[in-house]
Amino acid sequence: MTKAHHNLIQACLAHYQVLHASEPSTIGPVVTSYFAMMKRVYRIEGWAGLYKGFMPTFLSTLFVTGFILLFMDTPSPSHGRYHAPNTSLLGTLFYTIIMMLIALPTSIITYRSITTPFKLSYFNAAKSLRAILTPTERRKPWILYLTPGLLVAEVLHIIIVVVGLGPIRRLLLPKPELGSFPDYSITKLGIYIVVVVLTTAILSPLEVMxxxxxxxxxHASAEYNSVSQEYEGDAEENVEFSGNEEDVIALRSESDPYLGFIDCAKRMVNEEGLSSLYRAWWITFLGGLGSVTSY
Known part of the structure; x- marks a missing residue:
């Protein structure tokens, strides 16, 4: 499972990850199962709801793949945030952070496309962007990189995977010879699986946050803080999905956003319990297991 596929599944789960605040009566049904949420999205939004993130994912995949083919010196490039050319540890870390910075805006657009209650056009990009980006973000696209706490979570995730999990995998599970079946030691493979379990306990909260x-x-207006959504002139012409008078998605109150990485972690634990940081942990775990054969 590549990092891109992993993040896309995580974004689907954002339908129930984004908010279970301290006042449950204000947010509609609470869904805590991946397949239950998939069923609910299909019931309310149909197939279009399940594919809301297709276009930004498709375009970002083309862009990143093209960038690697044109500018990265690697004989067989493949799409994935943590796949880097063979180089030193610092070189791999630098490469991965650069790729994350390139992909970050499209990741944000993908997540928002998947969780928005509005029907987005596949081919009218301008109208779709007006629905998911504020006027401030459209005027100053670089402000996406200043989203409180986001870069901290992303960089920490990269450091743990590249500096921690990567070298341990290469130490315990050497790269097999070309054309041969990997002959791994059962003991070393077992140790690596334990390492994957431990790193999952750290990576899963980072991905949810x-x-x-x-x-x-x-939003940069003086009357709101820096992460509040704008009301006037924002997504006025977009049509919402309708399904039995149910809310399509419950986002966190715009007047009470997370103010940063630490604030997000503390408030999730205080408002929703520690388990909120481990929603869909099994996807992170399966991604770690998939790294056994990824070189």
Whole structure:
């Protein structure tokens, strides 16, 4: 499972990851299962709702793949945030952070596209962007990089994977010879699986928080703080999905956003419990297991 596929599944889960605040009566049904949420999205939004993130994912994949083919010196490039050319540890870390910075705006757009209650056009990009980006973000696209806490969560995730998990995998599970079946030691493979379990305990909260922080839209008006959404002139012409008078998605109150990485972690634990940081942990775990054969 590549990092891109992993993040896309995580974004789908954002339908129930984004908010279970301290006042449950204000947010509609609470869904805590991946397949239950998939069923609910299909019931309310149909197939179009399940594919709301297709276009930004498709375009970002083309862009990143093209960038690697044109500018990266690697004989067989593949799409994935943490796949880097063979180089030193610092070189790999630098490469991965650069790729994350390139992909970050499209990741934000993908997450917001998936969780928005509005029907987005596949081919009218301008109208779709007006629905998911604030006027401030459209005027100053670089402000997406200043979303409170988001870069911290992303960089920490990269450091743990590249500096921690990567070298341990290469130490315990050497790269097999070309054309041969990997002959791994059962003991070393077992140790690596334990390492994957431990890193999942750290990576899963980072991924959940990354999605929550990415969905918060930036606004620079004086009457709101820096992550509140704008009301006037924002997504006025967009049509919402309708399904039995149910809310399509419950986002965090715009008047009470997360103010940063630490604030997000503390308030999620205080408002929703520690388990909120481990929603869909099994996806992170399966991604770690998939790294056994990824070289």
């Amino acid at each position: 990354s999605i929550r922080l990415a969905i918060q839209r930036n």
